[in-house]
Amino acid sequence: MSSPFDPALSRRNFLKWSGASAAAIAAGSQTPVLHAQAKDGNTGQAPTVAHKYTVCGMCLNACGMIARVENGVVTKLDPNPRFLKSRGMLCARGNAGIQQLYDPDRLKYPMLRKGERGEGKWERISWDQALDIAAEKFMKIAKEYSRCGVLFTPGSDTQSTFVHWFAEVFGSYNIATHESSCLLSRNRAYLDTFGEVPFADVLHTRYIIIVGANPFEAIMTPDTIDLMTARKNGCKIVVLDPRYTKTAGLAHEWFPIKPGTDMAFFLALAHVITQEKRYDQTYADEKLYGINELTEHVRQYSPEWAEKETEIPAEAIRRIARELSAAAPEAIVYPGRRTSDYVNSTQMRRSMAIVNALLGNWDRPGGLLAARQVGLANPDLPEAPFYDDNPENRLDHGMANMMFDEEGSFKHLRDAIIAGKPYPIKGWFIYKYNPLQSLANRKKTIEMMQKMDFIVSVDITMSDTAYMSDLVLPAPSVLERQDPAVGLQGSSACACVMARDPVIPPLYESRPVFDILKGMAGRMELAEFFDFTVEEYRKGQLKGLPDAEKALREDGVYYNPSKLYGVYDGKIYKTLSKKIEIYNQRYAQMGADPLPVYQAPREQPVNRYRLVVGRSACFTHCTTQNNALLHEMMPENTLWLHPRSARKLGLTDGDRVEVKSHAGRGELAVSLKNGIREDTVYMASGYDPLSPGLTRIYGRGACIADLIEDYADHLSGNMAMHETFVQITRKGAV
């Protein structure tokens, strides 16, 4: 056999392929893929082996994959090298997608609760029974309490678009998504500054400040990979984090900032940049609204002042401001992703967005990128019915000043459901959403559930939230289903379309949520709104892209070679002033701070530690800890504690402790880590579930959702998960 490595997919070829223009890719390339025949069907070598394009669903990134199917069994998932968004890679979770498919802990058939909620007594029922019950119960609630009496929570999933559609035609505006526990405050801040939410062109940047983000562990494609490539190309990385994350470990500089003081750092950067006139005056005159107001406003926020707040030396702040502005416009304050941290999270991100505005990096290489055109169409669907007995607004309307009406705020919704005001919510349809593990204050979520008459969970395993539901319906993994097309932007890598077809047929009795919704619609006189197949829906989406179906078939992805930089040339910004709003006029009109005003975090009580949330590359929030392939990496979570804090508490490494907050308690072992501030503790999410159906992690570690107290960002209603102080006590002798 001649060496396969010279001509085939060598690293050099891979890089060449990655760098190829989108147009060349659409036209087809000579470069071999995973191997030459890697597409639907047989390879020609072994008739029982097929390689099929698909897209990962272990987190929301959607990375291109090639599934190897041998005799009908999926035996390996490999990265699709033609999928530029994921840079031809597949992370540990992606590789473990095969275990999600064949996990014995999977839900296998519909189950109806028999005993009390959470008692774990179930009766196996047929799909017809299940759909009859769901339709009947939801219609009963609709009659008694209005259609808004049913809450819908679609998680981040390709088929969630159908849950939104179902909620619309059923007639409830009460939809809460994953977003209000994740990135709403970031979105709010950037929308209110630039008029849209940007992508960071990490690959081409020369200087990046990362705060409240951890891209080497919280893998984002292509940002994570691009950050390493940029680093190799000489990009300087500065990380501020109370915890020595892997991103901090691989950065050029790491500052263990005092938690909750990030805004002071950015206001001081703005202070140096404006006082020393380190921004482009012509650019500012033309594009920025409120530069003079800012200059005046940040005069008070000197690096010396910021040092007292952040515990970062003033000289370092001044130096970083100078280095950052010298690298501009190929310089970024990384917008981050999960920003559900503090009660002033939107204003904190506004201060970061403002520094980006001063760098003049918008819509430029190495800066912040606008959304590119992907070209998917909206399929023709009938007009949703109007129900005039419905209340005027969603339940949590007005509970935060600048809430996104289509996203809501889970935290505020939960409070309103418990209070039963302004109107009751008695039903809940849950898809791929597990607030009992992922969101603050587990007890309060249970309290909310006890206010409800009927709860349906569609999930792949018996998650905690499924376990506390009344009807549990088994969903297939992404490898077993056909999905609508989705437009993705991979920062500067691509604007593309992905779609999935089943790699294998659904296992057990699992059914995709589309089929479940269609089945329910048919039993509620809503059949006409689901009178289509996923296939037809996708055709409608792709009607404006004549090359897309072929590309999806042959490459597993379709690229739209749309404009990447200069999207805003000759265009106005979608803000009130039609410019980049450093000074936000809407905020001024409604009484919020039009420029971010610093407020110190709440005083830390004596002998209490701030609990922070953070990610590991093997786990997607709380969904993959029970996956056998990933579970081995961390069989249970521990509490990170600084050795000096441990000494004060009389603890040594491995001691078991009780951790208490106003929300709840947990027991776990401590890990002594120098890489965490003395006033801060950390534990991984997703352990100590209520559900014994998660056999590997049941009874292991402690549940962070039981400890985090419920706070929300004032402006966006985004959950604030870093506002909790915990008490730590030794738990018996070991």
Next chain:
Amino acid sequence: MRTQLAMVIDSSTCIDCKACMVACKVENQVPEGYWRNWVKSSEPRYADVDWMDSVRPAHFQPGGCMHCSNPTCVSACPTGATYKDESDGAVKVNDRLCIGCGYCIPACPYGARYRHPTRHVVDKCDFCQHRRDRGELPACVTTCPTKARVFGDINNPKSDAAQLLKQNRSIQIVHESVNTQPNMYYLSATAPINWPVKPGKPDAMQFWKLINPSIWGVVGLNALGVLLMLGKQILMSHDKPAADNSSPEKES
């Protein structure tokens, strides 16, 4: 020149995401609790630096069987099951000859071998032979997000691995007691490097050496059996086992 497959690793780009470990585990059906490859962390470990003093950058180091040119595991194998494949330079285990004695396990300074709990033979990385047969790269190489592992024939000057090796300073990780001549090259400043252990013969082997000389008779018979097995291997397998010219350090 003979093919010598190798990995040239730029560990400074490793983010310790463990994708290579999971990819390998799936591809090679490595059972729970065992690994064919790994990612090591620099000492002090990334989370153990004292930020109040000086912060050293963290360093993560992907690894696996080094496919040594002077393999101590091959010398330790009593049946010839473990051999250096001359066709590609990889160190392999012939399952049909392996008796699961496990002598090769401590003989590897890198901990790259384990006894398979159900197949009862020794298992290790073979650079994904079955994938290479299909024209694919090893699973860990293909999946790596930052492409830290570069794989190829270092004796072929056109290969990426050979070029990377030529253009950069590199090091091999060995225990001071024996130069195993590993075929895993790390670019410049990798860490940690002091983790290999002294290759050891298993206690059982040393025990027999010390015991009553009459045992030599048994050992002789044993050796005959070994020779027969070797003969069987040569006759049955077209993958001719490498001649064992290596002379690893003897344990005292």
